[in-house]
Amino acid sequence: MPRVGLFIPCYVDQLYPDVGLATVELLEQCGCDVDFPTAQTCCGQPMANTGCTEAAKPLARRFLEIFRDYEYVVAPSGSCVAMVRNHYHDLVHEHPDFEAVHTKTFELCEFLTDVLKVDGFPGSFPYRVGLHQSCHGLRELRSGKSSELNVPGFNKIGGLLESLDGLQLVSLQRPDECCGFGGTFAVSEEAVSCMMGLDRLHDHEQSGTQVLTAGDMSCLMHLQGLIARQKKPLAVMHVAQILAGRKPQLPA
Amino acid sequence: MTSATAHRDHPETAAEFVANDARAHWHDQSLWFVRARRDKASQTLPEWEELRERASKVKLHTMSRMADYLEQFERNAIALGAQVHWARTPAEHNEIVLGIIQKHNATRVVKSKSMLTEECHLNPFLERNGVVVTDTDLGEWIVQLRNEPPSHIVMPAIHIKKEEIGELFHDLLGTEKGATDPPYLVNAARQKLREQFLNAEIGLTGVNFAIAETGGFVVCTNEGNADLGVSLPKVHIACMGIEKIIPKAADLGYFLRLLGRSATGQPITTYSSHFHGPRPGGELHIILVDNGRSNILASPEFRRSLNCIRCGACMNTCPVYRRSGGHSYSTTVPGPIGSILAPTRDAQEHASLPFACSLCGSCTDVCPVKIDLHNQLLTWRRELALKFLVPFDKRLGMSLAAAVFARPWLYRVGGAIARRVFPWLPRMLVYNRWNPWGRQRELPEMPAQSFRALYARRKRNHKVPSDQKPASR
Ligand code: SF4
Numbered sequence: 194m195p196r197v198g199l200f201i202p203c204y205v206d207q208l209y210p211d212v213g214l215a216t217v218e219l220l221e222q223c224g225c226d227v228d229f230p231t232a233q234t235c236c237g238q239p240m241a242n243t244g245c246t247e248a249a250k251p252l253a254r255r256f257l258e259i260f261r262d263y264e265y266v267v268a269p270s271g272s273c274v275a276m277v278r279n280h281y282h283d284l285v286h287e288h289p290d291f292e293a294v295h296t297k298t299f300e301l302c303e304f305l306t307d308v309l310k311v312d313g314f315p316g317s318f319p320y321r322v323g324l325h326q327s328c329h330g331l332r333e334l335r336s337g338k339s340s341e342l343n344v345p346g347f348n349k350i351g352g353l354l355e356s357l358d359g360l361q362l363v364s365l366q367r368p369d370e371c372c373g374f375g376g377t378f379a380v381s382e383e384a385v386s387c388m389m390g391l392d393r394l395h396d397h398e399q400s401g402t403q404v405l406t407a408g409d410m411s412c413l414m415h416l417q418g419l420i421a422r423q424k425k426p427l428a429v430m431h432v433a434q435i436l437a438g439r440k441p442q443l444p445a
Numbered sequence: 446m447t448s449a450t451a452h453r454d455h456p457e458t459a460a461e462f463v464a465n466d467a468r469a470h471w472h473d474q475s476l477w478f479v480r481a482r483r484d485k486a487s488q489t490l491p492e493w494e495e496l497r498e499r500a501s502k503v504k505l506h507t508m509s510r511m512a513d514y515l516e517q518f519e520r521n522a523i524a525l526g527a528q529v530h531w532a533r534t535p536a537e538h539n540e541i542v543l544g545i546i547q548k549h550n551a552t553r554v555v556k557s558k559s560m561l562t563e564e565c566h567l568n569p570f571l572e573r574n575g576v577v578v579t580d581t582d583l584g585e586w587i588v589q590l591r592n593e594p595p596s597h598i599v600m601p602a603i604h605i606k607k608e609e610i611g612e613l614f615h616d617l618l619g620t621e622k623g624a625t626d627p628p629y630l631v632n633a634a635r636q637k638l639r640e641q642f643l644n645a646e647i648g649l650t651g652v653n654f655a656i657a658e659t660g661g662f663v664v665c666t667n668e669g670n671a672d673l674g675v676s677l678p679k680v681h682i683a684c685m686g687i688e689k690i691i692p693k694a695a696d697l698g699y700f701l702r703l704l705g706r707s708a709t710g711q712p713i714t715t716y717s718s719h720f721h722g723p724r725p726g727g728e729l730h731i732i733l734v735d736n737g738r739s740n741i742l743a744s745p746e747f748r749r750s751l752n753c754i755r756c757g758a759c760m761n762t763c764p765v766y767r768r769s770g771g772h773s774y775s776t777t778v779p780g781p782i783g784s785i786l787a788p789t790r791d792a793q794e795h796a797s798l799p800f801a802c803s804l805c806g807s808c809t810d811v812c813p814v815k816i817d818l819h820n821q822l823l824t825w826r827r828e829l830a831l832k833f834l835v836p837f838d839k840r841l842g843m844s845l846a847a848a849v850f851a852r853p854w855l856y857r858v859g860g861a862i863a864r865r866v867f868p869w870l871p872r873m874l875v876y877n878r879w880n881p882w883g884r885q886r887e888l889p890e891m892p893a894q895s896f897r898a899l900y901a902r903r904k905r906n907h908k909v910p911s912d913q914k915p916a917s918r
Binding site for chain 2: 201203205206207208209210211212213214217229231232233234235237239240241242243244245246248249251252255280283328329331332333339340341342343344367369370371373374375376377378379380381382383384385386387388389390391392414415417418419421422
């Protein structure tokens with residue numbers, strides 16, 4: 194029974210508790226012994242991405258210490274995992290726990306496919322699903338082939354989703370363009386950020402998406418914010434919620 | 446030129462571009478079209494990723510022995526009869542160019558597209574000294590006529606619509622009013638440019654690749670204007686940044702195959718003109734320019750940015766560039782690579798550029814010479830914070846947040862209070878001009894309980910996991 198330390202990013206903890214619960218349910222379904230260490234808060238990504246390295250370092254150290262004793266660390270967020278896996282080196286490479294922790298930290302879907310070798314989940318989800326390939330999941334963790342590279346195609350999140358009965362992945366004009374969230378970018382470059390988000394939504398609408406999903410709740414928070422303001426007929430769910438059998442709240 | 450106008454930060458100039466929604470979308474789509482062509486072209490070569498790897502290796506190797514290769518190039522170029530000049534700064538470069546022109550008592554120069562001379566602001570300098578310079582690349586000439594800098598390094602006039610070109614040509618060249626037919630306009634331009642070519646006394650070009658082994662260099666154009674520009678006049682001045690050097694002629698193949706495909710989706714640029722020494726009876730001057738490049742070479746963090754072959758692919762793919770336009774960067778080279786190069790010249794002036802990026806990483810995957818662009822932009826943010834060039838409110842916000850996150854109890858209580866209070870606040874208090882998130886977006890709905898609270902309850906209830914087991918390999 195793999196012993197998993199659950200890492201629930203701060204904003205998921207505070208704003209999207211059901212994404213966390215769905216993650217726990219999925220991991221338990223797959224036979225993991227899941228534990229959520231309550232001392233955790235934030236991995237330090239917002240600070241590091243803004244250049245405030247000194248503010249991020251103590252948070253990175255805390256992260257290593259909290260999670261060092263688990264067999265694996267799993268999070269429902271590609272972006273936060275990319276922070277730990279690819280960018281902790283710049284912050285805390287000299288820490289005694291760095292090496293161990295950063296190599297055993299996984300994004301939920303890659304953990305399911307690569308470590309647990311799960312092929313799919315039972316259940317049905319008879320909807321047209323638009324997968325938003327979050328950039329950090331895609332290009333930092335390689336959860337799928339990015340459209341720029343000339344390498345064989347694969348898609349870890351899409352593969353899991355398609356195992357559900359009736360689920361139909363839509364194909365987009367621009368399969369993996371950024372939604373414009375980008376952390377503090379969403380605020381400091383508000384105009385471009387929102388134009389990017391609206392363009393993504395337009396692509397999904399044109400392609401017939403009913404349920405918009407992603408492995409990163411942060412992209413979805415931005416897109417959902419635009420959907421809610423514009424009252425667009427799109428439901429938004431984290432991929433963990435779909436896999437765990439939640440039903441979408443489709444607009445009437 | 447941009448340097449003369451007061452500097453403005455990217456968010457402000459970008460917001461202006463985005464405000465014209467139709468134009469911003471037109472710009473985005475034109476460039477996406479080029480990016481899509483690049484994808485197709487790169488997919489025609491099964492060895493694409495290997496080519497990228499090799500090109501990147503050649504460049505990294507060159508950089509590790511930059512001085513040697515430059516000296517080898519100089520020796521070989523001189524042996525071929527060229528005159529080689531070295532310039533540390535844009536001012537030195539401009540003086541050298543002017544010196545050559547004056548030595549020949551010349552006043553008329555035709556130039557084929559060179560981003561380096563843009564970087565050095567050569568045109569206004571020469572004009573101040575009584576020299577008439579004509580940019581002969583069509584796009585470059587159009588922006589010259591409009592008195593503005595290029596907005597892209599490969600497609601300098603990509604931001605201008607054909608209707609606007611029609612009007613410009615009507616005013617300056619006397620084409621028919623309202624004419625927008627591209628062949629007609631191109632023809633008019635050609636007539637006018639032909640006069641310039643015929644009258645020119647000096648031909649000036651950039652350099653795409655300079656080969657240490659042979660002392661020759663290659664200039665890539667699609668219009669053949671570099672060839673024309675240096676065929677008629679007796680004097681050819683070639684201006685190059687020192688990073689254009691490659692060791693061997695045999696390396697050229699990698700770069701030429703990558704360049705055209707990455708830039709516009711063409712298998713190769715229409716003209717790849719090779720120059721080995723001056724034409725009989727003529728003069729060839731090669732100016733090697735540093736302008737900050739050796740500083741970049743000395744920095745392990747940013748050295749890789751000298752790999753750049755100026756294909757522009759990172760601009761075409763950049764979702765921010767496409768929507769904010771090249772001029773929003775207020776620097777000669779815009780987009781991802783420009784946002785790395787500009788702060789190395791003046792960190793304070795260009796401090797907003799490394800933040801004009803959502804860190805999507807598309808530039809890194811598209812770059813034919815494998816520059817890890819988005820990581821370098823992130824590194825720049827760190828450097829800027831160290832230099833106290835990150836805005837104070839951003840730094841303060843991040844320090845406060847970090848202080849809260851370092852104290853789980855404070856984080857828990859703060860979160861609980863916020864979730865409880867927010868839903869009761871009047872809209873006006875939440876959605877106002879101090880909340881850029883809320884200008885076009887709603888804030889998430891606040892759940893009654895956090896995950897940690899729900900998780901604790903679930904644990905207390907000993908909720909057994911679902912007995913549905915997933916399929917396994
Ligand atoms: S950084 Fe790479 S993609 Fe961008 S212009 Fe240079 S070579 Fe092309």
